[in-house]
Amino acid sequence: MPLLAASAEMPVPGSAEPLLIGGRPVQGDGAEITVTNPADGSPIGTVHASSPAQVSEAVAAARRALADSGWAGLQPHQRARVLGRAADEVERQVDHLAELQMLENGKTRTESRAQALSAAGILRYYAAVCECSEEQVPPSRGAYFNMTVYEPYGVVAALTPWNSPLTMGAQKLGPALAAGNAVVLKAAETTTFVTLALARCLVDAGLPEGLVSVVTGGVETAVALTGDPGVDLISFTGGTEAGQSIARKAADRLLPLILELGGKSPHIVFADADLKAAAKAVASGIFGGTGQSCVAGSRLFVEGSVAEEFTALLVAEAEAMRVGPPSDPQSTLGPIASFAHRERVEGYVAKGLAEGGHIITGGRRPEGASYDAGAYYLPTIIGGVSNRATVAQEEIFGPVLCLMRFEDEAGLIADANDSAFGLAAGIWTADYRRAWRVARALEAGTVWINTYKQLSIAAPFGGFKLSGSGREKGLQGMRSYQQAKSLYWGL
Structure with missing residues (x-):
């Protein structure tokens, strides 16, 4: 094992890192994954992949948490308060988060710290969007009063890549939670520790138990998560072939998708x-x-x-x-x-x-x-x-x-x-x-x-053609995690 400071906030040599299932630390019961430092080839630590049964457990816990916590029914400013505290927690742990990302994917410490601060900014932005976003009153075309309201989908399956796990994780957790959903986040195999640490910042900030879970593993875990019948929306950032595979399987259920895929800019x-x-x-x-x-x-x-x-x-x-x-x-x-x-x-x-x-x-x-x-x-x-x-x-x-x-x-x-x-x-x-x-x-x-x-986190982001569908960031990014509903009030 590498010479890595053993503390409550760093991977402990010789022990497997627990996952976050239903808001609680749980050991994975799948294959052991050794996370390696690309700078020198040394192992950082180990984690066990989530079995399909654990993925199903995480999705079920998310659904229970939505029902028990009343998260979707909270006033926007109440959800915003939790996201604001989460941003504070990310800032408090900024150096720890940066160190984990640097060790796992080789980004420089300078860039990793900037991305950790960006993750805090993303959560803070969506706290503001959540509190300040307005519903709509379209012009009526008869003797009625017309309103458009926005409601969460439910359980979001979010899959993030290894290249920028802090910003990509925050870009999914922030708007999805602000919109009133629960999230099961799949970490990339090589950036498990930093993804878990980011999610724990939300738990530490007082997010109701079970609204966020983190599962890990390879293709088997991704297939189990995106194919779980309890998932209501899939948000995926990664390779185009993987995104196409997810889209094909989601088509049978007409499952809504947010796909941010490859580029050749x-x-x-x-x-x-x-x-x-x-x-x-x-x-x-x-x-x-x-x-x-x-x-x-x-x-x-x-x-x-x-x-x-x-x-x-x-x-x-x-x-x-x-x-x-x-x-x-x-x-x-x-x-x-x-x-x-x-x-x-x-x-x-x-x-x-x-x-x-x-x-x-x-x-x-x-x-x-x-x-x-x-x-x-x-x-x-x-x-x-x-x-x-x-x-x-x-x-x-x-x-x-x-x-x-x-x-x-x-x-x-x-x-x-x-x-x-x-x-x-x-x-x-x-x-x-x-x-x-x-x-x-x-x-x-x-x-x-x-x-x-x-x-800018305030501007919609996404691709044309095989670079994906849907948009992240901005108000539109939060709306992607919500369904529009029209209400007609007869006069």
Whole structure:
């Protein structure tokens, strides 16, 4: 076991971490999972997966909790008070939560702390949305008074990914609970400890027992949870193939879905752009978080007349990024989240070279004894590939950028939209008319103009095409967890 401080708030070497079933700590009765630190390969701790029976127990406990607690019937300000206290608890534990995320998925301590604070902000935002959201009075078309009210679905099955468990967890727990639901949250196998710790902040804040449970495990656990007849809505963030599988099975029950899936986002640089600012944004937009972001700008389109100049600026930005231990404040990038995922990334780079591409920078593991034990990989730029190449069409989810040139706006838009995905896009230009034209023409749920990865919890977020359906964040994000009901009062 690693040399990890044993405390009430950290995994204890030699003991399995309990799950959270019905609001209480319960040992999983499935297979043992060893959670590994990708920075050095050492085991962090163990947890047992939830058996299908435990998943069913968690769903049943959620349904009982809704009935017994009266959560859905509380006044909005009463639910908001609990979410506000939960935000306070997350802030109190911010360093602990950041440390757990850093250990489990390799994000730098700096980024992990920022995401822990963001999780607190998300809960606080939905406390405010809950208290201040208004129901509607549509105009009547006869001798009646018309009202639209919103009611919770009931039990939400929420499945979060390993890349950003703090923010993704809060983005599901916050609006779902604010809307009056109970939540059974499935943690990713590799980020179980931080997900459990986040959920316990809600319990510690006074959330009625059973309204939140955390189950863990792999495909078997996901299948059991999404297929449980007691689930009323599924909210999933993760890979497109998994999302499609969930959607197919949910179709038989016409179960409502919120799906935030993969991306292959185009990042576009026109010749009139501020090239230095664009180079910084392109580099951070793909290499930040070691490229393990659904909105990573992984397809770069540069106008031909400035392609060489911009490439030089971009390479300088990429090579200035320091890859190192995530606990080192000097590290810009930590390791990839697992050794298996690094192999997947390396496989894609090999495919890119086989398809005629060439390495502009990176394309290998960093050298040195300090890197040998971890899942490190250098920021990589591949040139010489077409937009139809495998590396330009499939989501790599790693620090790999495909650099392509364009010569005219029409061809650019065609190539940018020539993708199964449509999650995000970025545009750099000094021409606001062009920015408007291109932004409206791009098939993407979020378009950044002269910025990138500028996210707000107050703005709806989601994708087009195979990047998903439904929206998270904003008032719309809470409404996604509610059903609209029309009331007619005869006069």
